[in-house]
Amino acid sequence: MCGGRRDAVAGRDAGGVRLGRRGERTTESNMGLIESLKFIWLFLPNLMPREFYELGVMAVAFLAVVIFITLMVLFMVWFERKVVGHMQVRRGPLHTGGFHGWAQSIADTLKLFLKEDIVPRGVDRPVYILAPLIVFMSTVVAYIVIPFSKSLVARDINMGVLFVFAVSSVTTIGIFMAGWGSNNKYSLLGAMRVAAQIVSYEVPLLLSVLGVFMLAQTLSLSGIVEAQKHVWYVFLQPVGFVIYVIAGIGEVNRLPFDIPEAESELVAGFHTEYSGLRFAFFFLSEYANMFVMSSMATVLFLGGWHGPVLPGFVWFLLKAFSFMFLMVWVRATYPRLRVDQMMAFCWKILLPLAFLNLLVTGLVMAAV
Amino acid sequence: MPELKTDSLFINMGPQHPSTHGVLRLGLTIEGERVVNVFPDVGFLHRGIEKLAESRTYIQTIPLTDRLDYVAGMSNNLAYVLAVEQLLDVEVPRRAEFIRVIAVEMSRLASHLVWLGSFANDLGAMTPLLYCFREREDILDALEILCGARMTFNYIRFGGVARDATPAFVEKTRKFLSTFDKRVDEYEELLTENAIFVNRTKGVGLLTREEAISYAVSGPVLRGSGVKWDLRRDAPYSVYPEMDFVIPTGETGDVFDRYAVRVMEMRQAARIIRQALDGLPEGDFTAKMPRVLKPRKGEAYSRIEAPKGELGFYVMSDGTASPYRVKIRAPSFINLAALPAMSKGALVADMVAVLGSMDIVLGEVDR
Numbered sequence: 001m002c003g004g005r006r007d008a009v010a011g012r013d014a015g016g017v018r019l020g021r022r023g024e025r026t027t028e029s030n031m032g033l034i035e036s037l038k039f040i041w042l043f044l045p046n047l048m049p050r051e052f053y054e055l056g057v058m059a060v061a062f063l064a065v066v067i068f069i070t071l072m073v074l075f076m077v078w079f080e081r082k083v084v085g086h087m088q089v090r091r092g093p094l095h096t097g098g099f100h101g102w103a104q105s106i107a108d109t110l111k112l113f114l115k116e117d118i119v120p121r122g123v124d125r126p127v128y129i130l131a132p133l134i135v136f137m138s139t140v141v142a143y144i145v146i147p148f149s150k151s152l153v154a155r156d157i158n159m160g161v162l163f164v165f166a167v168s169s170v171t172t173i174g175i176f177m178a179g180w181g182s183n184n185k186y187s188l189l190g191a192m193r194v195a196a197q198i199v200s201y202e203v204p205l206l207l208s209v210l211g212v213f214m215l216a217q218t219l220s221l222s223g224i225v226e227a228q229k230h231v232w233y234v235f236l237q238p239v240g241f242v243i244y245v246i247a248g249i250g251e252v253n254r255l256p257f258d259i260p261e262a263e264s265e266l267v268a269g270f271h272t273e274y275s276g277l278r279f280a281f282f283f284l285s286e287y288a289n290m291f292v293m294s295s296m297a298t299v300l301f302l303g304g305w306h307g308p309v310l311p312g313f314v315w316f317l318l319k320a321f322s323f324m325f326l327m328v329w330v331r332a333t334y335p336r337l338r339v340d341q342m343m344a345f346c347w348k349i350l351l352p353l354a355f356l357n358l359l360v361t362g363l364v365m366a367a368v
Numbered sequence: 369m370p371e372l373k374t375d376s377l378f379i380n381m382g383p384q385h386p387s388t389h390g391v392l393r394l395g396l397t398i399e400g401e402r403v404v405n406v407f408p409d410v411g412f413l414h415r416g417i418e419k420l421a422e423s424r425t426y427i428q429t430i431p432l433t434d435r436l437d438y439v440a441g442m443s444n445n446l447a448y449v450l451a452v453e454q455l456l457d458v459e460v461p462r463r464a465e466f467i468r469v470i471a472v473e474m475s476r477l478a479s480h481l482v483w484l485g486s487f488a489n490d491l492g493a494m495t496p497l498l499y500c501f502r503e504r505e506d507i508l509d510a511l512e513i514l515c516g517a518r519m520t521f522n523y524i525r526f527g528g529v530a531r532d533a534t535p536a537f538v539e540k541t542r543k544f545l546s547t548f549d550k551r552v553d554e555y556e557e558l559l560t561e562n563a564i565f566v567n568r569t570k571g572v573g574l575l576t577r578e579e580a581i582s583y584a585v586s587g588p589v590l591r592g593s594g595v596k597w598d599l600r601r602d603a604p605y606s607v608y609p610e611m612d613f614v615i616p617t618g619e620t621g622d623v624f625d626r627y628a629v630r631v632m633e634m635r636q637a638a639r640i641i642r643q644a645l646d647g648l649p650e651g652d653f654t655a656k657m658p659r660v661l662k663p664r665k666g667e668a669y670s671r672i673e674a675p676k677g678e679l680g681f682y683v684m685s686d687g688t689a690s691p692y693r694v695k696i697r698a699p700s701f702i703n704l705a706a707l708p709a710m711s712k713g714a715l716v717a718d719m720v721a722v723l724g725s726m727d728i729v730l731g732e733v734d735r
Contacts, residue, residue, distance in 0.1 A: 267385060333558070337568070
């Protein structure tokens with residue numbers, strides 16, 4: 001009984017969605033309230049069965065992640081339109097909401113919510129309906145392990161990196177289902193391309209990350225960030241970083257690798273037949289996935305939450321959004337690759353380069 | 369293990385597709401990503417312009433020609449007017465000829481800019497589109513000063529042009545030209561020097577010299593295949609013999625060559641406009657014309673180097689106030705016939721590049 005309670009407390013410690021943030025905001029005047037809340041929080045696990053508590057923590061974490069994703073995507077869509085707009089001598093959204101069209105993405109989302117839910121006749125109904133959910137869920141789940149700061153992480157599992165990449169490959173299945181179930185030839189072509197692309201890009205992506213594991217000697221995301229306290233891995237693994245950037249953009253299907261939804265070729269690729277809320281899920285997960293890739297870059301190469309003066313959480317977001325800015329910049333600059341060129345580039349250039357990088361890393365580590 | 373059965377897939381590209389540039393329908397038979405057969409299906413934008421011309425007077429037909437290749441209306445005006453002028457036997461004032469050349473070359477620039485932007489967009493680069501439309505906006509502004517319209521000009525008339533070129537127009541054009549070459553350099557930096565762009569276009573959509581000639585393609589598509597044929601030099605009209613310009617040609621006849629030819633043509637067009645502005649003589653902008661035009665009985669054919677290729681107008685007159693028959697040789701329509709030859713063994717993505725590199729305008733294909 002007693003041991004069980006201690007486990008529960010330990011579980012809460014690992015669970016980590018608490019204290020840190022609230023503690024930082026504490027002021028002298030409401031110290032008493034905060035203290036008593038802390039007290040209740042600490043003893044919460046002892047007041048209910050452990051399963052309930054775990055479920056509760058999971059629910060809170062999930063809710064926090066979904067709210068964060070929604071806000072982040074709303075901001076990111078607006079940000080991207082602004083940045084691309086200025087790069088293209090336009091201004092981007094300017095009117096909705098008053099200040100530089102800040103409410104544009106909110107308005108767009110509302111529009112998508114209010115649209116009629118159309119399921120075309122002739123689609124493979126269960127597959128068609130499940131696809132956006134699978135894509136969205138697999139993206140959300142990856143957020144669980146992302147360490148936003150030292151304490152702000154929903155679940156710090158000891159092989160976080162593998163978890164993120166494994167889970168975000170599930171997206172492919174969802175996208176393939178969407179393409180297959182839509183009963184549309186363009187969607188089908190898009191689905192075929194997704195399958196080909198992900199198989200190609202997953203391999204160099206993981207290989208580029210492998211060098212980081214070797215240096216950090218751990219698979220835990222927090223551990224990797226801790227290991228970069230003094231020097232960021234982008235300086236120790238420059239080749240790995242470049243491969244990661246290329247393969248990461250390929251992984252999230254954005255220009256120049258937006259081959260599965262190439263609008264000038266396949267109309268809209270796998271989501272041609274989707275509209276309204278179902279389309280919103282694809283849209284949401286594309287941007288959410290972008291953030292996963294960016295935050296992984298931050299964690300693996302850019303030193304995670306480390307940085308002077310500002311709190312870790314802010315540093316993390318700054319780095320992640322800089323990486324997102326890079327993706328937007330690339331999108332505004334480059335034309336799209338062709339399917340076969342993309343594959344050739346991946347297998348003939350990226351993969352050998354990644355292996356070479358790994359070899360050199362290993363040799364240097366053995367020598368030092 | 370049972371043998372896997374593979375089948376080819378028929379896919380309709382258009383008439384509602386983002387990169388068929390209008391209402392062109394392509395019937396593609398594909399095996400995986402590879403295109404094994406393609407046929408262009410035209411006619412969705414047929415308005416019967418040739419037939420309409422028969423029930424209108426000669427001058428009422430000029431606005432109809434604006435609606436052929438609607439991104440370069442001036443060229444269509446000029447080709448039609450040149451044909452009818454052969455039947456009218458008028459002497460066009462020199463100033464009018466110069467203004468015509470300026471207007472037509474401005475139209476060529478506008479047309480090539482629209483093409484460059486949308487072609488880059490077809491390949492997935494979306495920024496050049498906006499840049500090109502920025503330049504085109506200046507051209508349209510200048511043409512608006514010249515004739516009051518931005519797309520459907522109805523400007524070039526029998527015996528001259530509708531209005532004189534004002535100093536404001538000359539100034540606006542010069543201002544535009546002063547930055548234009550630098551802007552073209554910028555586009556080339558974005559595209560010609562981009563490895564992805566070069567990979568997507570080099571060696572794709574090959575049209576050999578012999579094929580190009582036997583399909584009777586014209587314009588940049590023909591020159592891209594290495595045939596040095598430009599009506600401005602080989603069958604001169606207006607005051608082109610006095611202009612100094614180079615005719616760029618490609619070597620292999622792939623998508624990249626057609627792209628390079630058009631970009632070089634833009635620089636040459638700017639050069640021609642500069643020369644024409646410098647040499648713009650004083651004088652009348654139109655000859656004295658009767659109120660009711662009744663060309664002599666007979667027939668006439670005129671052809672000019674339009675931005676898309678050789679644009680020909682065959683006009684038959686029975687001596688009344690409206691033409692007996694007008695036949696238009698539209699370059700886009702004839703170039704389109706070479707599409708299946710160009711897209712042999714192409715991938716779906718190449719189809720878009722090849723089609724984009726031909727620069728067709730459906731208003732002209734379907735007339």
